[in-house]
Amino acid sequence: xxxxxxxxxxxxxxxxxxEKANVKQIIEELPKPKPAYNTVSTIVRILESKGFVDYEKxxxxxxxxxxxxxxxxxNQSINTLVENYFQGSFKSMVSFFMKKNDISLNExxxxxxxxxxxxxx
Numbered sequence: 001x002x003x004x005x006x007x008x009x010x011x012x013x014x015x016x017x018x019e020k021a022n023v024k025q026i027i028e029e030l031p032k033p034k035p036a037y038n039t040v041s042t043i044v045r046i047l048e049s050k051g052f053v054d055y056e057k058x059x060x061x062x063x064x065x066x067x068x069x070x071x072x073x074x075n076q077s078i079n080t081l082v083e084n085y086f087q088g089s090f091k092s093m094v095s096f097f098m099k100k101n102d103i104s105l106n107e108x109x110x111x112x113x114x115x116x117x118x119x120x121x
Contacts, residue, residue: 001068001076002050011043012052016070020063 004012014029015021023041027034044064047053052073055062086092098108 001073002052003077003080004047004050004052004073007043008047008050008052011040011047012066012068012070012073015053015064015066020065022058022061022063026064 011026014026018025023037023044027037027040044053048055052066052068053064054067055064082088082090082093086096
């Protein structure tokens with residue numbers, strides 16, 4: 001799976017939220033200042049070429065929808081982050097975030113409980 005640029009990710013988050021949208025609807029969800037219609041349209045076509053979105057014809061236009069599920073992309077992004085910045089070690093990543101974000105023992109314990117609960121499922 002390919003990595004997305006920041007702009008492409010922003011569009012994907014909107015499509016994951018809306019499930020289906022045309023370019024105008026995507027623009028409505030973007031923060032101000034709103035990008036030009038052609039800019040968003042180009043990004044959506046790039047996402048289509050990367051295999052992240054597809055479309056169905058609706059009148060004279062297109063309605064776009066995500067092909068890649070958000071959890072699948074999130075998982076791949078996290079794995080890439082761990083590989084590129086933490087030498088493949090999730091332990092190093094957790095340690096880094098604990099030190100930088102001053103996570104309390106209670107928060108860490110809560111995270112560990114969630115992990116253990118998910119592993120038992």
